[in-house]
Amino acid sequence: MNDAPALSDPFLCGCEIKPEMGALISVDAALRRALALVKPVAQVERLPLERAHGRVLGEAVRSGVSLPLFDSSAMDGYAVRLADLAGEGPWRLRVSGRVAAGDTDSGPLPVGAVLRIFTGAAIPPGCDAVVIQELARLEGDTVEIQRRPRPNENIRRAGEDLVLGSEFLPVGCRIGPRVAALLAAAGCSEVVVRRRTRVAFFSTGSELRAPGTPLAPGQIWNANRYHLQGSLDLPWVETIDMGAVPDQPDRLREALEQASRDADLVVTTGGVSVGDEDHMPAVLNAAGGKIHVMKVAMKPGKPLIIGLLGSALYIGLPGNPVSAFVAWYVIGARIAEALAGIRKARPPRCVVRADFDRIRNPGRCEFLPARLGSYDEDGTRNVEITASAVSHRVALLAQADGLLLIPSETHHIQRGDMLEFLPFSDG
Structure with a gap:
């Protein structure tokens, strides 16, 4: 059976192949290059605890009391x-x-x-x-x-939970419900948090129209804008939604330069492949930017650009909605979390058992939308895939419970193989 390799780094996918494979770079190498470019936002602000839910701590918190307060x-x-x-x-x-x-x-x-x-x-x-x-x-x-x-x-006994003067929350901790309860129990009415990470995004494509708009032949509704709106609807993110920009290099450059002046991270969808209308690599270079990653050994999501423009990081996602979603979920979101200074950021993972057989071509790490099935006699969840070609299947993605991770070197998945699964948490 083909067991997935163990994970040693909370950011990485665990699918390292050779650092370079022709024109492709492995997922792990792409993440490492991208994260090496990240400088977390430095500015902080002090907020009352009731307004700090979901934010990222900008300084460590030390206990001014012992908990429990008394026997x-x-x-x-x-x-x-x-x-x-x-x-x-x-x-x-x-x-x-x-x-x-x-x-x-x-x-x-x-x-x-x-x-x-x-x-x-x-x-x-x-x-x-x-x-x-x-x-x-x-x-x-x-x-x-x-x-x-x-x-x-x-x-x-007093102090058996928290000791007076101890550091009990580190920089980079997200203030979720459990952390908020701890802060309140320790008497913290205010906290210092990092400012929100500013993310500007726009879709590229002359064929894109807003949902509800009548379509002419060859036009489509813009799905990527709404995927990114939902993915970036986070307490620690400040979004700058720039809509859609047609495939005109001058207008794309203008939008990209404006976004880089206003944001810590610029995200675009489309225009990153090698067609005549894929302008973003040339536009980024013309604007004075530098490409550090281009084409990743992942499926879907191979056309992917990561670079710098001024002080802003740039991520160019594929235009295909499923590919854009997977590339953002696996790589883009990790970059955004690192910019926010989030400690121990990674998507949740679990081990599942394949309830299917599949022959595949090795060489690219694969992320398949999949459905969770029943538990087996060992208490492990079974997982099913409904199609092998998924890059265009937006409905299939919406119906999935998460992404099944297939390591790049795997030739054959047999029923019963243990694999890693990245569950979705947004329904």
Whole structure:
């Protein structure tokens, strides 16, 4: 069976072939070249926590408190002093009071007594264990305890989660729901975040029209504009949507130069192949830019340009909507995340089992839109493909659950082979 190679770098696809293969460059090499060009945005701003969801931390966060803030009960039960449980049990002790979460002063525990306590309540002075209510029997104002608890049993000790002064979130961390909860629990009302990454994008092609517009023969509706709008609808991105530009070198150059002045990253679709109307390589050079990657050993998505124009990075995606989507998802999105300074950025991955047989020509890493099937007896998800030719199948892409990664050197996929799968998260 053909097992996918192990991943050693969070950015890379794991499909390294020879760094150069004729005019093609491997996916891994293309990513490395692109990421070497990246200078993360340096400007930062301070935001209230409620406005920072989804943003990227611009400085590390250190804890100004210990968490938990104080010793507290982990369960509903009875706070006890172990010294009062002398000899052999069971022990019968008087319930001298109660303490609930938010009570500010329960006072010390009297000798030979217990306190009724509830989850989250501060541990009264002198108590060193909590007996859960299921292991105690209450009779009037007396409780019977059958088993001696261990020291600190059912007590959350101050500082066991966060230590005062410790760095608990690094630069580049995205503020998702879990991180936001941690910041709030640590009392952080404001955070320093990187400014949004500015991404300008436009589609190239004289044949493109807006959806809903009547089409003349040979014209098509512009799908790539809406793919990029959706892909870039992120809290850490500021988009500059420049629409569509016809296949006229002067107008393409004007649009490209304007975009490079305004944005950190410029993304175009179309015009990057070798046809007479594929103007973007020459336009980038004429504008003073430099191409660092051109033609990648991936399928779909081989016509792909990565370069620099002034201080802006440039990504020229293919015009075919499926190819453009795959090239952006695998390579473009990684570049945008690196520009934003996002730490440990990569698409989610899982291992699946092929539920099909397929012969293929090696030489290019392949990303196939695929559907997840049932689980096998080992708990591994099966995966299915519905067509071998996918670069023009926009409907097939929309129906897929993710991209199946076929390593470049693979000749034959047999039913039962283990492969990597990049699941979509946007439905």
